[in-house]
Every structure is written in structure tokens, then in C-alpha cells.
Amino acid sequence: MEKKFIKMYQPKLNKVQIGRTQKEYFLDNKEKIxxxxxxxxxxxxxxxxxxxxENYHKAKEQRRAYAxxxxxxxxxxxxxxxxxxxxxxxGCEVSFRNRIKxxxxxxxxxxxxxxxxxxxxxxxxxxxxxSKEIEC
Numbered sequence: 206m207e208k209k210f211i212k213m214y215q216p217k218l219n220k221v222q223i224g225r226t227q228k229e230y231f232l233d234n235k236e237k238i239x240x241x242x243x244x245x246x247x248x249x250x251x252x253x254x255x256x257x258x259e260n261y262h263k264a265k266e267q268r269r270a271y272a273x274x275x276x277x278x279x280x281x282x283x284x285x286x287x288x289x290x291x292x293x294x295x296g297c298e299v300s301f302r303n304r305i306k307x308x309x310x311x312x313x314x315x316x317x318x319x320x321x322x323x324x325x326x327x328x329x330x331x332x333x334x335x336s337k338e339i340e341c
Contacts, residue, residue: 295320 287302295316299307307313
């Protein structure tokens with residue numbers, strides 16, 4: 206009964222609604238609750254980002270020191286690995302160090318295209334996959 210009068214007259218004093226459930230409270234104050242949650246979430250995210258930045262800068266020198274130390278210990282091994290010649294899918298022989306740069310070249314792309322265009326099994330497989338996609 207009291208709840209009905211409070212809703213009807215909306216008094217300035219005595220706003221406590223006895224017997225109101227959490228669901229009713231949420232529905233009555235949805236915008237306020239959502240804005241508070243958003244503000245809280247954004248502050249938590251900002252604190253987390255700030256902490257990550259600080260940790261990154263703290264650990265930067267440690268990472269540099271570790272990399273330098275590792276390089277000094279394994280210099281010969283790293284140089285040997287980088288100068289190792291590998292055979293690419295396109296048929297070219299490339300040093301391990303330059304393999305990624307080679308994959309971006311027109312020569313590599315052109316060779317791969319010619320290899321895969323001449324391969325009937327590969328072409329049939331691509332056609333089957335595209336036809337399956339079209340059917341779905």
C-alpha cells in the first residue's frame with residue numbers, strides 16, 4: 206500500500222520503498238547503474254593499461270640485457286643459422302635470414318603462381334572447395 210502511494214506522489218522525503226526487489230530497483234535505476242558500471246569499468250581498464258605500460262618500461266632494460274647476453278653466448282650459432290641456405294616452396298634458394306623478405310617479392314609470388322597453375326591436383330582441389338562454398 207505504501208509502495209503505491211510513494212510511486213503515485215513521488216515524495217521528496219522518505220523515498221525508501223519497502224519490499225522492493227533487486228529486479229525492480231534495477232529497472233527503476235537502470236540508466237544510473239549502467240553509467241556507474243561503465244565509469245567503473247573504464248577506470249579499471251585505464252589503471253590496468255597504466256600498470257602494463259609501467260611494467261613494460263621497467264622490464265625493457267632487462268630484456269635488452271638478456272638479448273645482448275644471449276647474442277654474446279650464441280653468436281656463432283645464430284650467424285650459422287642465419288646464413289644457412291634453405292629451399293623455398295617456389296624453388297629459389299634463399300638464406301634463412303632473408304626468407305621473409307623473399308616471400309614478399311614478385312619473383313616468389315610469380316613462381317608460386319606458375320607452380321600451382323601447372324598442378325592439376327591443386328586446381329581440382331580449389332574448384333571442389335569453391336563449389337562446396339557455393340552450395341552451402
